[in-house]
Amino acid sequence: MKVSTARRPQQTPLLISNKLLQCVYLDHCGPLTPDSAYKYTLVAVDSCFRFVWVWPQLSADARTVIKDLRIFVNTYAVAAFHSDQGPAFASKAFKDTMASLGVQLQFSSPFHPEGNSVVERLNGDLKQSLTASVIGTGRSWLAHLYGVQRALNNLPRRSLGGRTSYECLFGTRMYVPDLDGPGVETADTPFDINDRVTVLQDLQQFCEDNSSASAASTGIKDELVTPIGWIPRSGDLVCEKVAVKKEFAPSYRVPVPMLGIHGTRTVILPPLQGAKGNRFVSIDNVKLQHVADSGQQTKRDTQ
Structure with a gap:
């Protein structure tokens, strides 16, 4: 058997920042089972606090990515995006748009997917949680997407000293009924599938009730x-x-x-x-x- 002697590109070091939004990792989760024509989810993860943002997308092309990230960049002061060299992220349109917005682009080296491991791991958690939610409730994955996002951002992390990404970003813990008890902030083990389903259901119910009550009381x-x-x-x-x-x-x-x-x-x-x-x-x-x-x-x- 003939073995290729071509040298692979040198691996780009994994970028870990110590400031919020200094580096945000990007990747696509999917293709997933089509739901209302949505087949992909664009995932962004802050390198410092591991806060997660998600956008359901009809396709994984550059035009769709630019549309969502333009709003994201104008809302948050993002310094740099890090991604693999997928077609959408490596396209000229994406590079030109980010340059016009003042955002630097960094790419993982070919043949070295671990360079984007920060968001790759979150993608695995996202798929696992969506699967658990669909099995537990029978509803579509799109209906659970933002509930999963809230759950991931409210899980205690060892790398953050037992705090959640939400707490690090906003300076306070998100109050969740039935979960605001002893041991939640200092959990040493990750939640299993059943725990994730419970978290998602409680989070979703709390946020829906809180949103409805707020709108009804203010009328704004x-x-x-x-x-x-x-x-x-x-x-x-x-x-x-x-x-x-x-x-x-x-x-x-x-x-x-x-x-x-x-x-x-x-x-x-x-x-x-x-x-x-x-x-x-x-x-x-x-x-x-x-x-x-x-x-x-x-x-x-x-x-």
């Missing part, structure tokens, strides 16, 4: 309160912060009307001149210039 569906104390609403004039060098004072774009709110930390702004499509910008990167339906003008902050 499209508002959020920012750290600086104002409640953004559609029509408010806001200025978007422009990235500049650290030694310079922050610079802002001209005021534009806010079109709406997406999620809990993102506002929707009109497209830039010559561009297509609305922009999704983190609330931390905008400041209020003029309140809609009010004559009160705010003082422009130049510091």
Whole structure:
């Protein structure tokens, strides 16, 4: 038998960061059993706190990945993405888009999948938990996807000193009924399949009940309160912060009307001149210039 003597590329070192969002690992989970035409899940894992984000996708092409990650990058200050050299991540369109957003790209070496092992392990946990949820409830995997995400982000980890990824990211533990008891924070062994099913069911029920109660009590569906104390609403004039060098004072774009709110930390702004499509910008990167339906003008902050 003829043995190839071609040398394999040298392995790229595994990147472990000590800062939030300094490096986020990407990978596709799938193909899965088609559910409402969804066959893949894009998975992102923060290298520092192991926090997991998931997006169900119809296909694993570059266009779909760019659509989801553009919103993600505009919401979180991601410094770099690390992935394997799959077609979507290695495409010119993906590289150009990330470059325009100021995000660095890092790739695992060919023939060395362990270079992306951080997200590969999470993919295994994701598939295992989805399987357990489907078997335990009979519902589709898509119905359990975000419940699995919450469960993974609320599992104690040895690497985090017994804390959860959610706790490290938000500074507080997510309260979950029937799970907020002795031994949860300092568990030394991972949950088995039955434990995961219990976690998922309790988490999903808690979040659904909490969301419904909050909406019913406030009657507000499209508002959020920012750290600086104002409640953004559609029509408010806001200025978007422009990235500049650290030694310079922050610079802002001209005021534009806010079109709406997406999620809990993102506002929707009109497209830039010559561009297509609305922009999704983190609330931390905008400041209020003029309140809609009010004559009160705010003082422009130049510091």
